[in-house]
Amino acid sequence: MPSVRVTRRLHFSAAHRLGRPDWSDERNQAVFGLCASPNWHGHNYELDVTVEGEVDRETGFVFDLKRLREAVEGRVIDDVDHRNLNLDVPWMDGVNPTTENLVVGIWGRLAGQLPGGVRLQRLVLWETPRNYVEYLGG
Amino acid sequence: MPSVRVTRRLHFSAAHRLGRPDWSDERNQAVFGLCASPNWHGHNYELDVTVEGEVDRETGFVFDLKRLREAVEGRVIDDVDHRNLNLDVPWMDGVNPTTENLVVGIWGRLAGQLPGGVRLQRLVLWETPRNYVEYLGG
Amino acid sequence: MPSVRVTRRLHFSAAHRLGRPDWSDERNQAVFGLCASPNWHGHNYELDVTVEGEVDRETGFVFDLKRLREAVEGRVIDDVDHRNLNLDVPWMDGVNPTTENLVVGIWGRLAGQLPGGVRLQRLVLWETPRNYVEYLGG
């Protein structure tokens, strides 16, 4: 059977601040600019979760999108939506919440954890309508 | 000459219903949920057709987008736009019209059939603004 | 207190067919073209529901968007999503489901029916990304 990639886009809104606690405020401002503002800022993130597999001969699905959505909500969205990425998310603890680190963190929450063993192929994470990161797990 | 991918996005609106005629209504509802509603539902589909090839030294084109559009309209869009994917489309006959099966069906209509032998590289088919499938022909 | 308009966008996917049962197929095709295809077609509709009122001094809300969403889901979306607008929707019974008639039908479901007596100001209904209707209740 043909192998198809299936993507579901999900949404969350979160606060964060870039910086390292072991650096001075001046150094954080120099490296991270406005993103290091001490009282946080935030974004509407869009997350595209792509799984890949053979089309099931019986259902015509690679993977039921409703189950995919529920899995991503349970393992990612519920943890980050309307939360603070620096303070509230156990699996980002101690990690500077750049978009790069966040997409790698989300990968860790999903890869190997999706129902039925479906294979996670790619994550795309939009931080604003003008910048996004893409991770293939490598 | 460099090899470039060129994409044209096309649009169609169609009705469909997911399910298998050899299953009971109850089983179809259990597996396909609202998508198995007996009186059909429908979508505005967006189809991104990507071809790949060397840039022609004379024209600067990989492939004339107008010819690409006409080919996709003639072999795909005219068959599905304002149609019922379960009832009206000969090349989907007997196939459960999931987005996965539909993108594979469209591939079969286009691969090897484009003018000038241009190579189909990828299809992306959006069913809603929040989910899409991608097929590379493999 | 200032008077502000607050809008929530909702989504549904439905099948329909334009035409009048008292007209011949030929006349329906002549007037409604492809939209009269006998086996239905469908769309992803976007519905923008706007309410207007004074900002509440205590909460800073005109109206809680969560309650607005729930009201529109209960009175409109649940009836039309993944349904057939000609066959499945009691409050469109016997009405040709043009976008114009549909937006007027939705208005009838919401005006005067929103919690707390909040005033419906405007509905915008997108049938495709390139056409929409707007109704102010007049």
Next chain:
Amino acid sequence: MPSVRVTRRLHFSAAHRLGRPDWSDERNQAVFGLCASPNWHGHNYELDVTVEGEVDRETGFVFDLKRLREAVEGRVIDDVDHRNLNLDVPWMDGVNPTTENLVVGIWGRLAGQLPGGVRLQRLVLWETPRNYVEYLGG
């Protein structure tokens, strides 16, 4: 000369939290739900600023969009972008930063303050791609 409305869309990213300091955490959670999460959350806001006036016979402009952009950046965006709406913005001090209150606050920063006395006609403020408020100053 004809009277035309001219709109410039601007973008900012900010953190906020809904709630009243004189209410208990329980009451804030009951009224504002996830939006009252104690450690903040945030959004990518889009702000559409519309001015209205007669087309200038000499330039063909109602108002130079570059000057409009600079005025909105100087009086609004620089104050809110990558900031915390509860803590960092003097003109929102003591105001619960709902989208309604924020659009009224922005109006206060712009109305009567635009160069050349151009008339502010409307503000539209998107908090997410699915909800926005509109204010005409009334």
Next chain:
Amino acid sequence: MPSVRVTRRLHFSAAHRLGRPDWSDERNQAVFGLCASPNWHGHNYELDVTVEGEVDRETGFVFDLKRLREAVEGRVIDDVDHRNLNLDVPWMDGVNPTTENLVVGIWGRLAGQLPGGVRLQRLVLWETPRNYVEYLGG
């Protein structure tokens, strides 16, 4: 019958340059900045044409969108698409092609000229994804 507004979005790509032939290059650069670049620049314009009227009891249409599209194509789009707004468009002759002047020019081509006497209610013209003008004919 209820009165509804119906909008069709159309697209065109054109070149232009802002400036007055009776001004020096220096003055044009000072007033119009990069938009006065001598060798032209261009845009993908989006044009939203809104008509308003009572819903026809027989068809459920305010106005057939296909006829609206054809009328706008014939009277506007064919004249401006892939053209130079300063040099190629008779009804913009001698007019500085600002977005304001262009929307007024398009109004003149459509108002009172639509089939069946349908009433033009509003034009919205996007020059880029971040700025647009709106004209109600007043």
Next chain:
Amino acid sequence: MPSVRVTRRLHFSAAHRLGRPDWSDERNQAVFGLCASPNWHGHNYELDVTVEGEVDRETGFVFDLKRLREAVEGRVIDDVDHRNLNLDVPWMDGVNPTTENLVVGIWGRLAGQLPGGVRLQRLVLWETPRNYVEYLGG
């Protein structure tokens, strides 16, 4: 450290005309259609620039998007924005400005020229909302 792709979207507006100076007007019209209109036309281009690399252990960045933006502005956008691609851009001199040739030209301006030796992975160039090209440097 994981390898992530980071993308920044930039915008420019330019005029162009397709055609070869060594061909007759008739032949240019036959091959390039409306795109060969003698007085130019133009587009709002969107350019997605993707770099790829390991996430820096210290900053959590693959590459600072602000530096990426500045580099692309300095080497590409400043040369093409509000310019004529046939007449004003030294690195497109003598090249027919098809989207294919333009993306290859932009690649030549960026590959090996980004600060810190970051690796350019992909360029996507949208000419209209319905067509784009993609180049991986091969």
